[in-house]
Amino acid sequence: MAEESLISSLYPPPPAYYKYFTSENVNRAKELEASNGEIPEDAKYLEFLTPPRQPEGETYRSFGNVWQFNDKIPQLEDMGIPQLYKPSDVPDGDDSQAKILALKKLIKSLLLNFLEVVGVMSVDPKEFSLKVEHIRTILINIHHLLNEYRPHQSRESLILLMENQVETKKNEILEIKRVCSEVEDKIKSLVEIYVDGKAEVKHEDDELQPPQEVRSEMDVDPVV
């Protein structure tokens, strides 16, 4: 029994038909679909390659949860909780300013309601439930507002990330260019010293190892 429940709690293995998804079969299924042909009797397994239709209705079940086909934030009213702030008149609820204002109002109401709870309880403790219910509704409203704000914040974060990336890359470019010009300047000054006084420079460079292979000299090479 224990063994059974252990097995049933394991992640299920892939469906057996995954073996039919060979390149050959996929191509054949595509051809059949293009020609609208019936699946021949001898190749019934090709049916597995046709994706199933989307279930009817707006939701589906998966791993014990109900999911929406179209991702959207469920409305408070749908969950049986009165919405205390004015519903957004902009599509997708995209008016951050109004949301912030509503948020501030709700926080103030929250404080006031707490004060009222304390007041009510000091007079008649039995009457607390109504006020606690109010606080609950306000809190749910606040959290809902915050969650509605999330897509907005995500976009804003993305913008910030991209700006940082551009900034980093620009700095990298500057750094590369700086080092390059530094090296160039150094070589130029060395060359000048070399040309000016060959003898003095020579013994300083005695430690240079002989090259493994001699490369062709470039036309810019001032040594030649």
Place this chain on the structure above:
Amino acid sequence: MADRLTQLQICLDQLVEQFCATLHYVDTHHEFIPAEGEEAMTDPQATVATKEEFKDTIDELSTDLILKTRQIFALIDSLPGAGVSQQEQIKKVVDLQKELESVEEEKLQAVRQKDELLAWCNDLVTSFSKELIESKKMA
């Protein structure tokens, strides 16, 4: 650090916890006031605070509540992208995408230049050493 919204939600939870703590304190530490003509009740479970203590703690608890609320307001004010519409955001993302691509191109160019310089330096060192050896041989 968590993002602003998560911070806000955490602060809210803390605020509600403070509500609870405040009520709990009042519940367990209040003094007993007798009804008219009766003796004051006692409760061995309750730890009655002195008037002074009680007042101070209530002051402290309410100050904490106000501070937490101020913190929440500060967080609300610093929510990112207030007053920017979705269209503006998306346009900005697209623009940044283009900029990112062009900057990347520029960077590759710079790296190529750097590689060329490196190769040139290599050649320089090689030919220089070569000349050095030959001059040594001659000497």
